[in-house]
Amino acid sequence: MSVYSFYIFDRHTECIYSKRFTQQPSPPRTTSSTLRNGTTVPPSLRQANKDSDDAKLVFGTVFSLRRMCRQLGGVDDQFLSYRTAEYKLHYLETPTQLRLVLLTSPQVGNMRTVLHQIWATLFVEYVVKSPLAPTEHTGGKGVGNELFEGGLERFMEAVFRPQQQQQQ
Structure with a gap:
């Protein structure tokens, strides 16, 4: 059992944080691709566009199902x-209309308490209470807090590591 990705959307439907925990295998591309109008797109920009599109698709799915x-x-x-x-998509909406989405393998049980813990112990402590963090994440400016990212990594390892060891 594993976690694939995690997204946080604000009340304005902007993706303010996204994290991939496992990479899907893709053919290696080191060259730039060319668009119809003749401009070239570097691989890093292609990946950024793909991540943005993935976040939009995830939010659209959640919005429609809600x-x-x-x-x-x-x-x-x-x-x-x-x-x-x-995959299995887990969803939590906070009272401030912050939406947390977690994509995991289909065998994983209910992760609502895990999402609540991420919000209450990590997001509130490291992002909301930080005097350096903006109150609104407008213009695609997301959560850029190293303490939050490190805490999320450790938290996910603690949650999913015991489940993986039990399967073996």
Whole structure:
């Protein structure tokens, strides 16, 4: 069981943090690709565009599923997660409309408490309470806090390492 990626979206639907924990194998490309108008795109920019597109697709999926759950079940029903054959998406929305999304392997159980712990112990402590962090992350400016990133890495290792050892 493993974690694939993690996203945080603010109340303005901007992706303010994204992190990939496992890399999907892709054919190595070291050359720039050429667009139809003749301009070249370096590999680093291609990866940045792909990450941005992935975040938009994830948010669009979550937004649509949340809306469908509320229309079918009423305002009290909440969207928590969904599973496919390839991955499971876990979702948590905070009272301040911060949205946390975690993509894991399909065998992983409910991660709502894990997402709540990430928000309460890591995000609030290292980002919200930091005097250097902006209150609004406008213009694609995301969370750039080394303490948050390091804490998230250690937290994910602690959560998923015991599960991987039990499988072996």
